[in-house]
Amino acid sequence: VLIKPETLQRVGAFKFRGAYNRLSRLSGAQRAGGVVAFSSGNHAQGVALAARLLGMPALIVMPVDAPKVKVEATRAYGAEVRFYDRGKDDREALAAAAGAERGAVVVPAFDDPLIIAGQGTAGLEIAAQAKALGAPIDVLLAPVGGGGLMSGVSLAMAALSPATKLYGVEPDGFDDTRRSLEAGERRGAPPAPRSLCDALESPMPGKLTFPILRDHLAGVFTVTDAEIAEAMRHAFETLKLVVEPGGVVPLAALLAGKIDLAGRTAAIILSGGNVDADLFARVIRGEM
Amino acid sequence: VLIKPETLQRVGAFKFRGAYNRLSRLSGAQRAGGVVAFSSGNHAQGVALAARLLGMPALIVMPVDAPKVKVEATRAYGAEVRFYDRGKDDREALAAAAGAERGAVVVPAFDDPLIIAGQGTAGLEIAAQAKALGAPIDVLLAPVGGGGLMSGVSLAMAALSPATKLYGVEPDGFDDTRRSLEAGERRGAPPAPRSLCDALESPMPGKLTFPILRDHLAGVFTVTDAEIAEAMRHAFETLKLVVEPGGVVPLAALLAGKIDLAGRTAAIILSGGNVDADLFARVIRGEM
Numbered sequence: 166v167l168i169k170p171e172t173l174q175r176v177g178a179f180k181f182r183g184a185y186n187r188l189s190r191l192s193g194a195q196r197a198g199g200v201v202a203f204s205s206g207n208h209a210q211g212v213a214l215a216a217r218l219l220g221m222p223a224l225i226v227m228p229v230d231a232p233k234v235k236v237e238a239t240r241a242y243g244a245e246v247r248f249y250d251r252g253k254d255d256r257e258a259l260a261a262a263a264g265a266e267r268g269a270v271v272v273p274a275f276d277d278p279l280i281i282a283g284q285g286t287a288g289l290e291i292a293a294q295a296k297a298l299g300a301p302i303d304v305l306l307a308p309v310g311g312g313g314l315m316s317g318v319s320l321a322m323a324a325l326s327p328a329t330k331l332y333g334v335e336p337d338g339f340d341d342t343r344r345s346l347e348a349g350e351r352r353g354a355p356p357a358p359r360s361l362c363d364a365l366e367s368p369m370p371g372k373l374t375f376p377i378l379r380d381h382l383a384g385v386f387t388v389t390d391a392e393i394a395e396a397m398r399h400a401f402e403t404l405k406l407v408v409e410p411g412g413v414v415p416l417a418a419l420l421a422g423k424i425d426l427a428g429r430t431a432a433i434i435l436s437g438g439n440v441d442a443d444l445f446a447r448v449i450r451g452e453m
Numbered sequence: 454v455l456i457k458p459e460t461l462q463r464v465g466a467f468k469f470r471g472a473y474n475r476l477s478r479l480s481g482a483q484r485a486g487g488v489v490a491f492s493s494g495n496h497a498q499g500v501a502l503a504a505r506l507l508g509m510p511a512l513i514v515m516p517v518d519a520p521k522v523k524v525e526a527t528r529a530y531g532a533e534v535r536f537y538d539r540g541k542d543d544r545e546a547l548a549a550a551a552g553a554e555r556g557a558v559v560v561p562a563f564d565d566p567l568i569i570a571g572q573g574t575a576g577l578e579i580a581a582q583a584k585a586l587g588a589p590i591d592v593l594l595a596p597v598g599g600g601g602l603m604s605g606v607s608l609a610m611a612a613l614s615p616a617t618k619l620y621g622v623e624p625d626g627f628d629d630t631r632r633s634l635e636a637g638e639r640r641g642a643p644p645a646p647r648s649l650c651d652a653l654e655s656p657m658p659g660k661l662t663f664p665i666l667r668d669h670l671a672g673v674f675t676v677t678d679a680e681i682a683e684a685m686r687h688a689f690e691t692l693k694l695v696v697e698p699g700g701v702v703p704l705a706a707l708l709a710g711k712i713d714l715a716g717r718t719a720a721i722i723l724s725g726g727n728v729d730a731d732l733f734a735r736v737i738r739g740e741m
Contacts, residue, residue, distance in 0.1 A: 172693040234690065401733070402522065405460040405695040405726035438693035445689075446734035 166419065166431045167300065169291050172408055172438030176238065178364075179287050179314055179436050180204075180211030180274075186283030187272050188215045196221050198268040203227070203249075203256040205363045206235025207437050208274040213244035224269065226260045232363060232409075232441045275313030276371030285317025291432055292325035302329045303429035306415035308436045309333035309342045309385065311367040312374030318434070319381035329432075330383040332424070334414040336360040336393065342370050342378060343385035351375050361390045361444075364411030364437060386424070388417040390453070396420050397448045400435070407445065412437035454707065454719045455588065457579050460696055460726030464526065466652075467575050467602055467724050468492075468499030468562075474571030475560050476503045484509050486556040491515070491537075491548040493651045494523025495725050496562040501532035512557065514548045520651060520697075520729045563601030564659030573605025579720055580613035590617045591717040594703035596724045597621035597630045597673065598653040600662030606722070607669035617720075618671040620712070622702040624648040624681065630658050630666060631673035639663050649678045649732075652699030652725060674712070676705040678741070684708050685736045688723070695733065700725035 171179040188200060199222035202212040209225040216223035223244040227236060228251045240246055247263065249256050264271040273280065295302045305322060309315045315333050322329050333342055338357030345352045353369045360366060370378060388396075393410050396417035400408040408416070415433035418424065424431075447453050459467040476488060487510035490500040497513040504511035511532040515524060516539045527534055535551065537544050552559040561568065583590050593610060597603045603621050610617050621630055626645030633640045641657045648654060658666060676684075681698050684705035688696040696704070703721035706712065712719075735741050 170693075177691075177693050398730075401695055401730065403465075405458075405465050407689055407693040407695060442686075442689065442737040442739075446738050449730040450734050451730075 166426070166433060167295060167298070167302065168404070169287060169432065169434045170406055171287060171434060171436045172406055172412060176207065176210040176214050177438045178207035178211065178412070179284055179434070180207040181214060182286050183280035183283030183313060183317070184208065184211035184272065185215040185218070187277060187279040188212070188219050188221065190279055191270060195270055198270065199223060200272055201226070201260050201264040201267065201269045202272045202274070203260040204274050205366070206231050206239070207364055207439060209235060209239040209244070210242060210439070212272055213239045213242035217243045224263055224267070226256050226263065232439065234441050235439050238439065275311035276373050278373065280313050281317045281373065281377070283317065284314040285321045287314065287434060288318035288321025289325065291318070292322060295326070295432065300430050302326055302432045304330045304332060304424065305432045306332045306334055306386070306418055307434040308365060308411055308414045309335050309378070310365040310411065312342060312370045312378050314434065314436060315382070316374040316377035319377055323381055331381055333378065333382055333385040334418045335385060335387050336362045336365050336414060337387050337389050339366050340385065340387045341368065343387060345370050345375060346379060346382060346385060349379070361393050362411035362414065364409065365414070386418040388414050388421060392417040392421045394448045394453050397445070398451070401449050406435065407438045407440065408435045409437050409440035454714070454721065455583060455590065456692070457575060457720060457722045458694055459575060459722060459724045460694055460700060464495065464498035464502050465726045466495035466499065466700070467572055467722070468495040469502060470574050471568035471571030471601060471605070472496065472499035472560065473503040473506070475565060475567040476500070476507050476509065478567055479558060483558055486558065487511060488560055489514070489548050489552040489555070489557045490560045490562070491544040492562050493654070494519050494527070495652055495727060497523060497527040497532070498530060498727070500560055501527045501530035505531045512551055512555070514544055514551065520727065522729050523727050526727065563599035564661050566661065568601050569605045569661065569665070571605070572602040573609045575602065575722060576606035576609025577613065579606070580610060583614070583720065588718050590614055590720045592618045592620060592712065593720045594620045594622055594674070594706055595722040596653055596699055596702045597623050598699065599655040600630060600658045600666050602722065602724060603670070604662040604665035607665055611669055619669055621666065621670055621673040622706045623673055623675050624650045624653050624702060625675050625677050627654050628673065628675045629656065631675060633658050633663060634667060634670060634673060637667070649681050650699035650702065652697065653702070674706040676702050676709060680705040680709045682736045682741050685733070686739070689737050694723065695726045695728065696723045697725050697728035
């Protein structure tokens, strides 16, 4: 099992890849207007840091119950944070209004060609690193929220390692991509209580990401909160890596035996490590 | 600041390097007799795994209050564990008796040329990796217990990066190396209560390691338990790495401002990540 620890990426998650790629392509005039984004946290941090590096003001619309560590880090990268209520507010409308008011570019979290291409650089690296190790990858598993990472990585692997079978992993109750692939069209999952994975609670695959996932994925696995917590403990005890719930789902799928690995080389992306200390403490103590 | 995360090494600590180097040089006849070692935990795991890879039986003498995660991992690598009482038993005598009784080689934790050379491979890698980055290292900080890692790394850096200034870091109350360097001869520290750093509570520098440290170190910093806990929280929140108290002391020294880094490139070795979940949970929650 080969591990791509995007927990060690800037901002502690793969999201910096796409955000920087998107913002660095803006013209000077566009940069001056700044950027607006909405995100539960990792895209927020990616946009905030990319904006700071490019000298742009940034406003991030975040849910009021986002992990504290993500809100604090987003502010620490210099962005202004505006909160919304998940139950009541339309975050896309809030972001669009803020963008119009400021003359700022609104950067979506996943459904954008430059975001997808940026996330796909993780796939370019995985293919090159596996080649350097002389270890062709039979199966690759990555988390799926809106599908930006999975679709970018799928395009990279299709070009560089076409024999690799690609699997998405979603948390139980937020299996909109699994349902969409079964239906052959974009579907939402029925309303569910919150998952441990704040990063993967997207309502539906994107208009751009869905056809890419449909054309490249061999399947989607789902994992329970208990399997996710077990995988976080394994990452803590054995890998010595801090992985957030939404980032650990591929490891959870392997440990739960969702796929037969006998004689095969697997690659998994641990996509982020931004988790509140209190939640992490409860998980490693076995309290959840 | 360049980080060498030995937390990601096999057994979660640099100790595998020296243990494997030492055991792999034994003759076939010596291997058949097996190995005995004494250790609070990381050397234990390094010897246990190296022995298993080489097909040797292993007995490890450990303090009864060693971190549970270290005891369990040592057993999981196939070693037999025998406990001793820190207050009452002479662990070296216990290990020597067990070795004689079994016809097994006793492998010390640090005061051995092949152990020192093995730990020094971390220094070879640091020098090569800094060269590949085009980032000559001005200062290097590493934890010092008995001095096996620090002396091996010192020899490697003296050969490959002689301009680098080398500093050891010890926990308050276990500053036997600092005292020995000041005195110009091997000294113990006065009896102290336990430190957070079970891995660094060595009574005195080794006969072999002391002269190497004396000839190469620019100095030794000491850090408090509070500074150590703060550094563990920083590693959790920002680096997304699980680092044990004894492994995080160089980061603690940097964060506590023990050395001026303005305009300089520093390398630090985070030497291990084997920490009980309960202690880690208390530290990241800010309870200690």
